[in-house]
Amino acid sequence: MDLELKGKHVLVTGGSRGIGLACALEFLREGARVTLVGRSRGNMDQALAQLRQAGFTATGCCADLADAAEALRAVDEAEAAGGPIEILVNSAGAARRTPFDELQPQDWHDAMQAKFFTYIHVLDPVVRRMGARGAGAIVNVVGMGGKVASPTHLAGGAANAALMLASAGLAAAWGARGVRVNAVNPAMTQTERVAQGLAADARLRNTTPEEVLRQAQAKMPLGRMATAEEVAAAVVFLASPRASYISGAVLSMDGAATPMIV
Numbered sequence: 001m002d003l004e005l006k007g008k009h010v011l012v013t014g015g016s017r018g019i020g021l022a023c024a025l026e027f028l029r030e031g032a033r034v035t036l037v038g039r040s041r042g043n044m045d046q047a048l049a050q051l052r053q054a055g056f057t058a059t060g061c062c063a064d065l066a067d068a069a070e071a072l073r074a075v076d077e078a079e080a081a082g083g084p085i086e087i088l089v090n091s092a093g094a095a096r097r098t099p100f101d102e103l104q105p106q107d108w109h110d111a112m113q114a115k116f117f118t119y120i121h122v123l124d125p126v127v128r129r130m131g132a133r134g135a136g137a138i139v140n141v142v143g144m145g146g147k148v149a150s151p152t153h154l155a156g157g158a159a160n161a162a163l164m165l166a167s168a169g170l171a172a173a174w175g176a177r178g179v180r181v182n183a184v185n186p187a188m189t190q191t192e193r194v195a196q197g198l199a200a201d202a203r204l205r206n207t208t209p210e211e212v213l214r215q216a217q218a219k220m221p222l223g224r225m226a227t228a229e230e231v232a233a234a235v236v237f238l239a240s241p242r243a244s245y246i247s248g249a250v251l252s253m254d255g256a257a258t259p260m261i262v
Helices: 018-029 041-055 069-084 103-131 154-176 194-205 211-219 229-240
Strands: 008-014 033-038 061-062 087-090 134-141 179-186 249-251
Touching: 008 018, 008 069, 008 103, 018 033, 018 041, 018 087, 018 134, 018 229, 033 041, 033 069, 033 179, 041 061, 041 069, 041 087, 041 134, 069 103, 069 194, 087 103, 087 229, 103 134, 103 179, 134 154, 134 211, 154 249, 229 249
Parallel strands: 008 033, 008 087, 033 061, 087 134, 134 179, 179 249
Antiparallel strands: none
C-alpha cells in the first residue's frame, strides 16, 4: 500500500532510539524526509549512523524538550532546514517507574515534566503552524499506563492519561483547520526503557526482572511483547493520508492483554 508520504517533512521527537527511531526508519522507507529531535548528542549521532547504514539520510537536532524555549528552537531549526513540518510524531520522554510506596510529591511533578510537557512544548507551536497552513497530522506515542493503573506507574500513568485527553481535545479543536491528532498506546515494548519498568516491578514484588518479564509474557494473549517496529507501523499509518478520516482516536496496542471497549 502506498501511504502517500513521499517528500513529506516529518518531525520525530525522541527519534534517537526506541520507538521514535523505529518510526523515523519507517517514514524514510516510505519516502518521507525526517528530522529527529533527541536530548543526547551521543544517542543522536548513533541514530543517524544507524539510519545511514540502512541507506537513509535524516537530519538531527538536540534539545531538552522539557524546556519550552528549547522545544521552540528545535521546531524552528527543523523548519529552517527542511521546510514546514507536515507530520509530527511525539515519542520523547518517559516518566520513571516507581513503586507506589516510594512515590514522593516531586515524582509526580517529574512525571508530568518528562512525559506531558515534553510533548506539549513541541505540539503547541507545531499545531498552530499546521492550522495556519490548513493541513497537518500529529501522532502522540503515549502508553497503556494511562488507561490501566499500575502500582509502579501511577505518576507516569497520570501523565499519559493527560496526554490522551489533550490529544482528543486538540483533534476536536483543530480539526476544522485541517489538522488531525491521534494517539497510540503501546504496552510493554522491546526497547531499552522496558528494563527500568521491569526493575521497578521486581522491587515491588521482591523478585527478579527476568521473572517479572516471564510472568508478564505468560499473561499476554500473543505470548510476547510488541516490537518497536510494530508500534511504528501503526504510527506511520495514522500519520499518513490513508488515515485521512481518523482523528481523535486513541489506539491501544497491548496485544489484547486488557480486553476493553473504547
